[in-house]
Amino acid sequence: MSETHAHHSRATVDDEQGPRRSWALLVVALAAQILVVLDISVVNTALPTIGRALDLAGGDLQWVVTAYVMMSGGALxxxxxxxxxxxxxxxxxxxxxLFTVASLVSGVAETGPQLIAARAVQGLSAALLTPSALSLITTTYSGAQRKAALAIWGAVGSLGVAAGVLVGGAITTWTSWQFIFWVNGPIGLVALVVGSRIIAKDAVSRPSLSAFDIPGAVTVIAGLATLVYALGGTATHGWWSVRTVVTLAVAVSLLIVFLRIERRAAKPLFPPHVWKLDSLVSGTAVMLGVTGILVGAVFLTSIFLQTVLGYSALRTGIAFLPFALAITVGAVLAKHLLAHLSPRTVATAGLAVVAVASGVLAMAGADAHYAADLLPGLLASGLGVGMVFVPVSVTSLSGIPASHAGVASGFLMTGHEIGAALGVAVLSAIASTAGSLVSAQGAADAFSRGFVGAAAMAAVVAVFALVRMPAARVADGGGHLHLH
Known part of the structure; x- marks a missing residue:
């Protein structure tokens, strides 16, 4: 991209500024991101099967999910x-x-620790893949193309989590749990071959080791990983156990050390001036909140469908299909609304819909029926979630210079990953105060209590979005990147 695109013909309409680019790069970037997002939730419906196959204790099953989110969130x-x-x-x-290889290794794991270790490597590779993919999009496209690309990216972020449950249930039922990971192989390989041919080579000067801010990187990875580890153990050990309190204290201490290192570093991991970009900081906070609600809701609903209603893994996945379609409708609706309304208005409206939908779902009991008691709430919740992800994705990277597009993308997606971990930990902890997730009656009571918590979370995030997100309408999908 050249400096001249910012000075494109004045005769061009605002939302068409910038040269047209091939969509091929977007397709490759989205294919990679779909793999990354699917792997957050694809194992949910297969966890009982994986536990039996690898002799994993109930308390250890969560680490098949948490190891992935912990490493990807910590290293983004x-x-x-x-x-x-x-x-x-x-x-x-x-x-x-690396992600493709780690996926194949996950599929051949013969013990629980082997699978958890391979999942951790998947997470680390996702931490390289996601920000580089998003920064390739933001530095390649401009104007209407950039707005469309970021809207689609936002939809993939939410839709992938819901679709993962369907994909996981179908693959587990029709083949075996190993294929949940092996299916990434051919997709990753095709994306790798196509990407190597269509992504233009970029010449960069060789940076010194000090430019990577290794001390900052080590402390933030350790801090976030410890935080996710602490939260992941609350369902087993409780919020006030010595283990939880100590690990949370260690996580907070490490993150404080990280902030101090960043203030003194000559080349900090996250440049201080980027913290002043309200659109990025507020967008990341909303991303964290809405992803937490989404992933936590998928977790609770999956348990309800299988434990209370007695659904199989495949039937559970199919039951999530209307939810996934509603997210798509919400994303399309949000894209059109952004032409007339501010990101703040669209996101706040979406979160309000999620809050109401969570309240509806909270009324489901042990005698609930899918069509009458769950489907309306799932449809409304999906619609609201789709409406939130798009304005957040479109506006968060507004005004970020191209030299920092990667780290800004990493910051935004850190909110996504940490939100996923927080959502499951917080909502399952709230749910567990009402009943056990193992018995039918306990799971029904826990489901209701958990969605009361989800409604409260959505209301809080809605107020935050109303106060902090950009009030101005989006003219060109989040503004141009100003190259330096």
């Missing part, structure tokens, strides 16, 4: 920094290759 800022300092093309292809 470093992944973004690496993407900015090295070749975006090289980082993307490296992350994609």
């Amino acid at each position: 800022l470093l992944g973004g920094r690496i993407s900015d300092l090295l070749s975006r093309r090289g980082v993307f292809l490296t992350g994609l290759g």
Whole structure:
């Protein structure tokens, strides 16, 4: 991209500024991101099967999910920094290759620790893949193309989590749990071959080791990973156990150390001036909140369908299909609304819909029926979630210079990953205060209590979005990147 695109013909309409680019790069980037997002939830419906096959105790099953989210969330800022300092093309292809290999290794794991370790490597490679993919999009496209690309990216972020349950249930029923991971192989390989051919090579100067802010990277990865580890153990050990309190204290201490290192670093992992960009900070906070509600809701509903209603893994996945379609409708609706309303208005409206829908779902009891008691709430919740992800994705990267597009993308997606971990931990902890997730009656009571918590969370995030998100309408999909 050249400086001249910012000075494109004045005769061009605002939302058509910038040269037209091929959509091929977007397709490859989205294919990679779909793999990353699907792997957050694809194992949910297969967990009982995986536990029996690998002899994993009930308390250890969560780590098949948590190891992935923990490492991807913890390392995303470093992944973004690496993407900015090295070749975006090289980082993307490296992350994609590593993710594909780790997926294949996950499928051949013979013990629980082997699978959890392979999932952790998947998470690390996702931390390279996601910010490099998003920064390739934001530095390649402009104007209406950029707005459309980021809207689609936002939809994939929410739709992938819901679709993962369907994909996981179908694959587990028709083949075996191993294919949940093996299916990533051919998709990753095709994306790798196509990406290596269509993504333009970018010449970059070789940075020094100090440019990567290794001390900052180590402390933020350790801090976020410890935080997710602490939250992931609350369902088993409780919020006030010595283990939880100590690990949370260690996590907070490490994150405080990270902030102090960043203030003194000559080349900080996350440049201080970027913290002043309200659109990025507020967007990331809303991303964290809405992802937490989404992933937590999928977790609770999956348990309700299988434990209370007695659904199979496949039937559970199919039951989520209307939810996934509603997210798509919400994303399309949000894209059109952004032409007339501010991101703040669209996101707040979406969160209000999620809050009401969560209240409806909270009324479901042990004698609930899917069509009458769950489907209306799931449809409304999906619609609201889709309406939130799009304005957040479109506006969060507004005004970010191209030299920092990777780390800003990493910051935004850190909100997504940490939100996923927080959502499951917080909502399952709230749910567990009403009953056990193992028995039918207990799971029904827990489901209701959990969705009361989800409604409260949605209301809080809605107020935050109303106060902090951009009030101005989006003219060109989040503004142009100003190259330096």
